[in-house]
Amino acid sequence: MKGLGGILLVLGGQFSAISLLAFGGGINTVVPELHRQAVTLHHWMDDRTFADLFAIAQASPGPNMLIVTLIGLKAAGWAGALVATVAVCAPTCLLTFGVMRVWDRVRASRWRAVVQQGIGPVSVGLISATGLVLSRAADRSVALVIITLATAAFAFFTRFNPLWALGAAAALGLIGVVR
DSSP: OOHHHHHHHHHHHHHHHHHTTOOSSGGGGGHHHHHIIIIIISOSSOHHHHHHHHHHHHHSSSOTTHHHHHHHHHHHHHHHHHHHHHHHHHHHHHHHHHHHHHHHHTTTOHHHHHHHHHHHHHHHHHHHHHHHHHHHHHOOSHHHHHHHHHHHHHHHHOOSOTHHHHHHHHHHHHTTSOO
16 A cells, blocks of 8 residues: 555554554563564564664653554654554553453453463563564664673663663763664
8 A cells, every 4th residue: 555545544454453462561562563564564664763763662751652653653654653553542442441341240260260371471472572573673783782682681680770771781882882
């Protein structure tokens, strides 16, 4: 589809479908699919731009779904930002409302407990896939790969605030180790 109308239809349709898969970790669980749509299929941006937009969305205050608004903005301007945001929010809000009405009624059901146990591992797997996709998009040099691995180790093996890792990476950028 060509033209602004076609892009808006694609944004609305694809992001509505993607929103229905975003559970457990919110939008972070579907970042690989967002990347595939924005970079690989529709070429609205390249890997580096996607990684930069994700970083901006995560650094900004507010919900983690801001990446969707930024993708829409990059793909089709302000209209794209609006369509992408509504497409991600509306279906899940309606679905959540309906599911919660039923969920409370089946509180003692065995299948409810099974579903709740299964959602955790699926969410962890989806968030791990997000980390892999973003690291492949962001790591454009050996120095950046080392920073990614060091940050992951720092976050996993220590109890320090992750802002220390962010500060260290910023310092490396300031002294010219990474560009």
